[in-house]
Amino acid sequence: MKKNSSIIAVIFLLLFANRIAAQTDMTLENIFKSGKLRAKGVYGMNSLKDGERYLRIEQDTLYIYSYKTGEQLGVMATGEEINQQIEGDPVSLYGYQLSSDEKQLLLASDEEAIYRRSSKAHYYIFNVDNKKVTKLMAEDKVQNPVFSPDGKKVAFVENNNLVIRDLELQTSTRVTVDGKRNAIINGTTDWVYEEEFGFTDGFQWSPDGSFLAFYRFDESQVKEFQMTMYNELYPEEYRYKYPKAGEDNSLIEIQIYNVKTGKVAKVDLGTETDIYVPRIRWAAQGNTLAVYRMNRLQNHLEILAVNAVNNSQTIIYNETNQYYIDITDDFVFTPDGKNFILTSEKSGYNHIYLYDMNGLEIKQLTTGEFDVTAILGYNADKKLVYYQAAQSSPLNREVFAVDMKGKIQPLETTTGTNQVTFSNGCKYYILNWSDANTPPVYTMHEANGKLLRTLEDNAAMRAKMQEYGFAAKDFFSFTTAEGYSLNGFIIKPKGWKEGTACPTLFNNYGGPGSQTVVNSWKGGDLWNRYLAQEGIMVVAVDNRGTGFRGEQFKKMTYLQLGKYETEDQILAAKYLIEQGLSDAKHIGVFGWSYGGYMSTLCMTKGADYFSTGIAVAPVTNWRYYDNIYTERFMRTPQENPDGYDDNSPIHHVEKMKGKYLLVHGTADDNVHCQNSVDLITALVNADVDFEMFFYPNSNHGIYTGRNTTFHLYKKMTNFLKENLLQK
Numbered sequence: 001m002k003k004n005s006s007i008i009a010v011i012f013l014l015l016f017a018n019r020i021a022a023q024t025d026m027t028l029e030n031i032f033k034s035g036k037l038r039a040k041g042v043y044g045m046n047s048l049k050d051g052e053r054y055l056r057i058e059q060d061t062l063y064i065y066s067y068k069t070g071e072q073l074g075v076m077a078t079g080e081e082i083n084q085q086i087e088g089d090p091v092s093l094y095g096y097q098l099s100s101d102e103k104q105l106l107l108a109s110d111e112e113a114i115y116r117r118s119s120k121a122h123y124y125i126f127n128v129d130n131k132k133v134t135k136l137m138a139e140d141k142v143q144n145p146v147f148s149p150d151g152k153k154v155a156f157v158e159n160n161n162l163v164i165r166d167l168e169l170q171t172s173t174r175v176t177v178d179g180k181r182n183a184i185i186n187g188t189t190d191w192v193y194e195e196e197f198g199f200t201d202g203f204q205w206s207p208d209g210s211f212l213a214f215y216r217f218d219e220s221q222v223k224e225f226q227m228t229m230y231n232e233l234y235p236e237e238y239r240y241k242y243p244k245a246g247e248d249n250s251l252i253e254i255q256i257y258n259v260k261t262g263k264v265a266k267v268d269l270g271t272e273t274d275i276y277v278p279r280i281r282w283a284a285q286g287n288t289l290a291v292y293r294m295n296r297l298q299n300h301l302e303i304l305a306v307n308a309v310n311n312s313q314t315i316i317y318n319e320t321n322q323y324y325i326d327i328t329d330d331f332v333f334t335p336d337g338k339n340f341i342l343t344s345e346k347s348g349y350n351h352i353y354l355y356d357m358n359g360l361e362i363k364q365l366t367t368g369e370f371d372v373t374a375i376l377g378y379n380a381d382k383k384l385v386y387y388q389a390a391q392s393s394p395l396n397r398e399v400f401a402v403d404m405k406g407k408i409q410p411l412e413t414t415t416g417t418n419q420v421t422f423s424n425g426c427k428y429y430i431l432n433w434s435d436a437n438t439p440p441v442y443t444m445h446e447a448n449g450k451l452l453r454t455l456e457d458n459a460a461m462r463a464k465m466q467e468y469g470f471a472a473k474d475f476f477s478f479t480t481a482e483g484y485s486l487n488g489f490i491i492k493p494k495g496w497k498e499g500t501a502c503p504t505l506f507n508n509y510g511g512p513g514s515q516t517v518v519n520s521w522k523g524g525d526l527w528n529r530y531l532a533q534e535g536i537m538v539v540a541v542d543n544r545g546t547g548f549r550g551e552q553f554k555k556m557t558y559l560q561l562g563k564y565e566t567e568d569q570i571l572a573a574k575y576l577i578e579q580g581l582s583d584a585k586h587i588g589v590f591g592w593s594y595g596g597y598m599s600t601l602c603m604t605k606g607a608d609y610f611s612t613g614i615a616v617a618p619v620t621n622w623r624y625y626d627n628i629y630t631e632r633f634m635r636t637p638q639e640n641p642d643g644y645d646d647n648s649p650i651h652h653v654e655k656m657k658g659k660y661l662l663v664h665g666t667a668d669d670n671v672h673c674q675n676s677v678d679l680i681t682a683l684v685n686a687d688v689d690f691e692m693f694f695y696p697n698s699n700h701g702i703y704t705g706r707n708t709t710f711h712l713y714k715k716m717t718n719f720l721k722e723n724l725l726q727k
Contacts, residue, residue, distance in 0.1 A: 028530065031527060032710040038524075039440055039524060048424065051428070053066055053067065057094060059128060060078060060080065062077045068452065070453050082133055086124060092108070095108060100150070101312070102722070106124075117198070118188070120140075121141050123136040134167075138416075144200060149206075153166055155187075159181075160188075162257075184216070185215070191242055195670060197278045199279075202215035204281070204441075215252065218250055225241075225242040230666070236487055242669075243628075245626070246627065249274065256289065275293060276292075277292055281333070283305075289402070290305060294703065299320060300320045301319045301322075317340075317342070323345070323558045336380075337357070346609065348531070349369060349550045351366045361402070364406070365402045371547070372387050382403075394515070396519050416436075416438070429445050430455065436473040437472055438463075442454070450539055469496060470524070471533065473490070478572075480568070485552075486543065490537065491528050502583055503537065504582040505531060505590055506590070508540050514594070525538075530717075543564065544568055561634055566598065566601040567608060573587055584652065586612070595616075600679070617668055617676075618662070621644070624674055625671065653682045654686045656690075659723045662680070665695045665697075668698070670700040
């Protein structure tokens with residue numbers, strides 16, 4: 001009996017252990033479907049004008065809180081009270097816009113995505129005082145609605161025309177009437193500006209609402225690209241303007257509309273029309289409009305100060321660069337109208353500079369061999385600029401304050417990634433801190449750094465990490481024979497033992513100014529950790545050309561994208577083999593977009609080291625990609641034909657020896673499916689075997705339709721297991 005009881009006990013323990021293991025193993029379902037391994041965030045928080053209170057959305061209610069005490073002070077709106085007044089699709093409180101007098105909310109309904117950042121919707125206005133809802137316009141969906149500074153009007157784009165709606169009179173004024181699809185755009189941007197300069201709000205109110213400055217794009221001479229949309233008996237053809245490398249751009253105008261007179265004045269941008277205007281910004285007071293003017297090669301930037309009253313202008317900033325100049329939003333007019341603050345790489349690293357309105361550099365406010373990564377705010381009373389920098393290491397992000405004499409005060413310097421959002425007036429801030437192995441912790445602080453309270457510590461997520469046995473992400477670096485130190489991360493398989501060479505996957509991006517190896521949570525790297533659980537070691541190495549290590553490291557790939565990046569990934573594979581970490585016969589590489597370009601180059605030019613590759617939505621020939629991005633790094637194909645061709649994977653397919661999976665969405669408006677189709681032609685011509693999968697009607701993110709993301713990652717996971725884990 002004792003013997004039988006012991007046997008039963010052992011069987012029970014084994015069954016229980018297996019049950020526990022099943023509960024604690026990561027699965028693709030709980031990564032991509034259930035969301036149970038997703039860390040909590042703190043979202044929907046916006047400062048009110050007084051800088052003492054903020055709004056936060058919780059359970060479809062917009063609450064008012066005190067920064068200082070955390071006390072709930074009231075309710076501004078609820079989704080229920082708004083939606084019961086609306087016929088048709090309900091509005092979401094997320095994405096609301098608050099008028100400057102804080103009396104009205106602008107809310108979207110039935111929002112329809114256009115491209116990456118653009119959308120159109122029906123909009124409603126909620127009056128905070130009387131709780132009434134009115135529809136902005138009864139006709140077509142509109143884009144980019146913005147309250148006037150006094151809250152009495154809303155400007156928006158309807159069918160490529162700029163319109164002003166008077167909310168009191170319930171009348172509309174059409175600022176432009178010549179808008180036409182694939183021809184003339186007023187008040188928003190064309191495709192390539194949206195994608196590469198990162199904005200769609202192509203108009204701005206002056207501070208007092210007297211003027212409305214706006215973009216006008218004439219894209220009539222830009223060539224069209226067409227995509228086929230499926231699901232119907234006869235598929236539809238979708239056409240839009242997409243300027244490829246070396247091809248014609250839109251002709252740009254900046255116009256200023258006088259709200260009182262109804263007259264429009266055109267800003268003088270000079271005689272050269274083949275230019276870019278990547279930003280416009282009104283000064284904090286008065287009628288001065290800053291207009292960025294940049295040449296097509298993107299290595300000469302001027303900022304014009306335009307007087308909206310008489311249309312006079314002066315050049316207040318002038319910069320040239322032997323490579324290119326990155327455009328950011330790090331530009332601040334001081335409220336007194338005497339100065340402006342911006343960042344530049346002209347010292348070799350990205351730093352903050354103070355200028356007067358005559359264009360005289362007063363002082364470089366930050367110095368050192370590190371990059372400032374963002375200007376976070378400006379405190380006019382204390383004359384402090386708050387900024388984030390990769391000061392201690394390219395892997396970390398710290399937050400500092402600097403005064404107008406260059407004196408620096410550390411604010412948040414805990415190792416890892418510190419991200420800060422300031423209240424209006426910069427009296428308080430919310431800190432989002434994480435590192436590679438710790439989910440985000442959100443805390444509220446006074447501007448001097450004093451901790452007021454914790455908003456979310458993600459203790460539940462940390463417990464799940466223990467329960468599911470999250471593998472640690474570790475960092476390493478190695479020095480190449482040419483003397484370049486390259487940073488990497490590594491996630492080792494569960495149960496890994498010293499001296500064991502593992503099947504390995506390189507999961508990289510590698511594009512100009514990007515960064516994969518960073519000491520941040522990054523969503524937990526769940527798929528990478530899942531693959532490690534399954535026995536695949538996952539690594540990433542930031543090659544030459546990536547960011548936050550100064551201008552020289554970032555821009556050395558100029559005119560020859562792909563060359564040094566591929567060499568560095570090959571060197572990384574060699575290094576891991578030499579260290580006894582990677583199984584030389586089972587090294588894979590995965591990438592998406594630029595990463596797909598890199599994985600395909602590694603599978604061709606690096607075929608002796610990479611045996612398995614996945615490329616999702618890859619660029620395969622830079623001649624096929626848009627001109628703003630491509631020419632920034634490569635100039636035009638006419639100027640640099642060898643640079644375009646020498647490192648295009650299409651020209652190296654005969655070198656491929658391993659297992660290769662190619663994936664693309666058929667409605668990718670960004671990296672066109674043409675890239676993969678032409679690569680397939682080249683592979684077939686070279687008699688190279690490969691696998692391919694297309695996702696119908698999916699864009700660059702490949703998430704269109706039910707189950708698409710899960711299906712994609714399951715397919716890629718099975719492909720990696722079949723080719724990396726089987727001996």
